[in-house]
Amino acid sequence: MLESPWRKEAEKDRLKDSERAAQLVGWFFTALAAWFLLAHWTEDTGFYTTEFGQLDAVVLFGPLLFGIMPPLVRTLRGRKNLARPWDIIGSILFVLSSAYFLCAFPFDMAFFAVPLPDSLRFLIDWVTEDIAKVVLVIGIVGGIAGIAWTSLTYFKVKEILDHRER
Numbered sequence: 399m400l401e402s403p404w405r406k407e408a409e410k411d412r413l414k415d416s417e418r419a420a421q422l423v424g425w426f427f428t429a430l431a432a433w434f435l436l437a438h439w440t441e442d443t444g445f446y447t448t449e450f451g452q453l454d455a456v457v458l459f460g461p462l463l464f465g466i467m468p469p470l471v472r473t474l475r476g477r478k479n480l481a482r483p484w485d486i487i488g489s490i491l492f493v494l495s496s497a498y499f500l501c502a503f504p505f506d507m508a509f510f511a512v513p514l515p516d517s518l519r520f521l522i523d524w525v526t527e528d529i530a531k532v533v534l535v536i537g538i539v540g541g542i543a544g545i546a547w548t549s550l551t552y553f554k555v556k557e558i559l560d561h562r563e564r
Contacts, residue, residue, distance in 0.1 A: 424469035437513035450504035461491035482552035493541035
């Protein structure tokens with residue numbers, strides 16, 4: 399019954415050149431998020447409170463920077479399933495980071511939009527601490543579901559691909 403989705407996924411394992419190039423979009427958004435969060439730090443915008451320490455920086459920036467690995471693997475190797483373990487590790491790091499910041503929230507959301515030009519600040523200046531925490535909870539729940547699904551997909555597709563290679 400569930401065999402069909404795995405077969406379809408195995409058939410789509412090899413990326414076309416256009417799909418490999420599209421992985422750059424993932425890099426772009428990761429770089430954009432990194433720039434935004436690093437701008438808060440380097441410009442001392444007030445977003446990071448005095449409680450934000452080195453451990454917090456590692457927990458925040460580590461998963462973000464690790465996030466470039468799955469698209470990099472897909473781009474360089476041209477295979478989806480080879481990148482899934484990297485996706486799983488990245489998702490685990492994201493869930494742990496989100497859970498950590500749900501408990502210890504060293505951010506002042508009043509300064510969240512500061513790195514943006516004045517004309518664009520309205521896009522995110524409405525995000526409050528409560529909204530940010532709801533987003534973290536959604537990220538944790540979605541991340542856990544994603545870890546389970548990606549893990550299952552990895553093993554099912556690997557089994558099909560291994561069988562084809564024999």
